Amino acid sequence: MSNSGAGQSAGASTVQSVDRAVSVLEILAHAGECGVTEIAGELGVHKSTAFRLVSALERRGLVEQHAERGKYRLGVGLIRLAAATTARLDLVQESRGLCRALAVQTGETVNLTVLSDDAALYVDQVAGSSALQPHNWVGQRIPLHATSNGKVLLSAMPDADAAQVVGRRPRTFTDNTVASLAVLTAQLAEVRATGYAVAVDELEVGLTAVAAAVRNAHGDVVASISVSGPTFRLTGERLGSAITATRETAGEVSRRLGWRPPLDRALDG
Amino acid sequence: MSNSGAGQSAGASTVQSVDRAVSVLEILAHAGECGVTEIAGELGVHKSTAFRLVSALERRGLVEQHAERGKYRLGVGLIRLAAATTARLDLVQESRGLCRALAVQTGETVNLTVLSDDAALYVDQVAGSSALQPHNWVGQRIPLHATSNGKVLLSAMPDADAAQVVGRRPRTFTDNTVASLAVLTAQLAEVRATGYAVAVDELEVGLTAVAAAVRNAHGDVVASISVSGPTFRLTGERLGSAITATRETAGEVSRRLGWRPPLDRALDG
DNA sequence: GTCTAGCGTTGCGCATTACGCAACGAATAA
DNA sequence: TTATTCGTTGCGTAATGCGCAACGCTAGAC
Numbered sequence: 314m315s316n317s318g319a320g321q322s323a324g325a326s327t328v329q330s331v332d333r334a335v336s337v338l339e340i341l342a343h344a345g346e347c348g349v350t351e352i353a354g355e356l357g358v359h360k361s362t363a364f365r366l367v368s369a370l371e372r373r374g375l376v377e378q379h380a381e382r383g384k385y386r387l388g389v390g391l392i393r394l395a396a397a398t399t400a401r402l403d404l405v406q407e408s409r410g411l412c413r414a415l416a417v418q419t420g421e422t423v424n425l426t427v428l429s430d431d432a433a434l435y436v437d438q439v440a441g442s443s444a445l446q447p448h449n450w451v452g453q454r455i456p457l458h459a460t461s462n463g464k465v466l467l468s469a470m471p472d473a474d475a476a477q478v479v480g481r482r483p484r485t486f487t488d489n490t491v492a493s494l495a496v497l498t499a500q501l502a503e504v505r506a507t508g509y510a511v512a513v514d515e516l517e518v519g520l521t522a523v524a525a526a527v528r529n530a531h532g533d534v535v536a537s538i539s540v541s542g543p544t545f546r547l548t549g550e551r552l553g554s555a556i557t558a559t560r561e562t563a564g565e566v567s568r569r570l571g572w573r574p575p576l577d578r579a580l581d582g
Numbered sequence: 583m584s585n586s587g588a589g590q591s592a593g594a595s596t597v598q599s600v601d602r603a604v605s606v607l608e609i610l611a612h613a614g615e616c617g618v619t620e621i622a623g624e625l626g627v628h629k630s631t632a633f634r635l636v637s638a639l640e641r642r643g644l645v646e647q648h649a650e651r652g653k654y655r656l657g658v659g660l661i662r663l664a665a666a667t668t669a670r671l672d673l674v675q676e677s678r679g680l681c682r683a684l685a686v687q688t689g690e691t692v693n694l695t696v697l698s699d700d701a702a703l704y705v706d707q708v709a710g711s712s713a714l715q716p717h718n719w720v721g722q723r724i725p726l727h728a729t730s731n732g733k734v735l736l737s738a739m740p741d742a743d744a745a746q747v748v749g750r751r752p753r754t755f756t757d758n759t760v761a762s763l764a765v766l767t768a769q770l771a772e773v774r775a776t777g778y779a780v781a782v783d784e785l786e787v788g789l790t791a792v793a794a795a796v797r798n799a800h801g802d803v804v805a806s807i808s809v810s811g812p813t814f815r816l817t818g819e820r821l822g823s824a825i826t827a828t829r830e831t832a833g834e835v836s837r838r839l840g841w842r843p844p845l846d847r848a849l850d851g
Numbered sequence: 852g853t854c855t856a857g858c859g860t861t862g863c864g865c866a867t868t869a870c871g872c873a874a875c876g877a878a879t880a881a
Numbered sequence: 882t883t884a885t886t887c888g889t890t891g892c893g894t895a896a897t898g899c900g901c902a903a904c905g906c907t908a909g910a911c
């Protein structure tokens with residue numbers, strides 16, 4: 314049989330059925346619910362092949378069948394695996410408590426994001442004390458130019474790389490989404506100088522967020538912590554104190570990851 | 583090669599490499615970090631086989647390598663997949679059917695509450711079969727120290743936090759409302775030990791409720807499920823079976839949210 | 852009510868595919 | 882230095898997973 318299309322660059326071996334099984338999971342993640350025939354179609358394989366893959370995944374709890382002879386969807390086994398993932402990511406573990414404190418202090422929702430494939434991947438979230446429960450962002454990937462977290466992550470790249478990444482996704486979400494590369498570049502410079510980023514109504518109208526960088530022992534930006542809430546609430550003094558609190562939290566997480574703050578502006582080489 | 587141990591009953595087909603790949607994920611989830619040789623050992627296959635499986639998973643982001651030629655761990659791709667699962671698995675939707683069954687089984691009213699701003703927020707309710715229809719609690723926020731649900735939610739906090747939260751609202755509703763912080767602290771300890779809470783005439787005279795905790799995949803208490811009814815009806819054996827049923831329901835909802843009950847006191851190393 | 856179309860499911864036999872083997876290069880320890 | 886152990890890779894084989902076709906079932910059309 315011919316190559317299955319992927320044609321990924323060399324380096325790592327692959328196992329056909331495992332690769333296809335992961336594709337099944339992604340198809341289900343995207344579609345929500347699928348029948349065997351539909352999966353087979355998207356995969357480009359025979360019905361029976363798709364059935365065996367789904368069946369193997371079902372036995373292990375990564376996929377569930379809604380009813381006997383019914384459609385398939387992702388299973389709770391994945392949640393357990395993801396929980397194990399975050400539990401082992403020292404980043405999440407170190408930041409959990411501090412993010413919780415930040416959520417209590419500001420009363421708003423706190424998110425932790427990392428760079429993943431030219432987007433901001435939300436890996437952890439602590440809900441604020443507000444009555445209206447916010448959307449759960451964990452697991453979502455949001456374009457970098459439209460969020461405060463994204464700007465922080467972008468600010469860690471050279472301008473050329475940042476431009477390239479954003480250039481590939483010039484999507485606008487609201488009238489406030491930064492559409493001009495020049496404006497974005499200027500904002501990134503400011504983020505580097507001040508250490509934080511703000512986004513007001515840029516991803517969703519009515520949603521404001523502030524974010525600060527988390528650095529590891531090498532000084533690399535490995536993540537971004539944000540505080541987000543309704544725009545009407547995050548203004549003036551409240552916004553200012555949110556910025557301060559977010560920067561302090563991100564700094565403390567960085568310190569726990571081994572980062573040493575520059576002693577003064579008299580350093581560097 | 584011999585069977586890979588599972589030997590699950592017939593019914594569903596399986597695909598060897600997919601099954602092994604899932605085992606790899608579970609091994610990594612359990613161990614945190616593993617080398618290829620170690621995985622091969624646990625899997626009972628050759629090093630090269632384990633390598634190809636891990637490699638296939640790595641290409642798709644379900645597994646990450648800490649450094650070039652380093653150990654492997656679970657990857658963030660899993661978080662994305664799990665997010666698609668949790669999007670579907672929202673608390674209310676997942677618990678609805680089970681709460682309904684609990685209401686039928688006990689004949690009393692079932693409520694689902696979450697923590698919101700230092701109070702118990704009632705987010706769902708299923709009326710019991712009883713003729714006298716209870717008050718609809720959905721949307722209301724009740725102080726934590728006066729209800730069984732509240733005590734369950736409180737029991738998930740450190741005692742200091744719980745004391746602080748309750749200290750701010752020393753409100754009494756009836757003669758039975760717990761007014762002493764010492765008594766409450768003792769009750770919370772019991773809730774943690776037994777896994778359920780009871781409140782008799784503490785919020786309203788004539789109203790008795792029992793509640794148990796709902797946990798997510800991280801083990802955090804995310805909600806509480808209660809059965810409540812007239813005090814004259816919820817005594818003795820009826821109360822006992824209500825407690826059992828509530829605990830079972832809360833446990834099952836937790837399981838659907840990805841929670842794994844502690845295996846027992848017989849852990850492995 | 853009957854018939855058709857489409858679904859998820861299963862046995863079969865072939866060849867594709869994934870396996871074990873052995874050797875390689877690098878890193879760590881002695 | 883040497884020796885051991887790690888992750889990684891090419892190769893030949895046969896085990897394994899694939900496509901095919903048929904089955905039972907449900908649901909909709911007529």
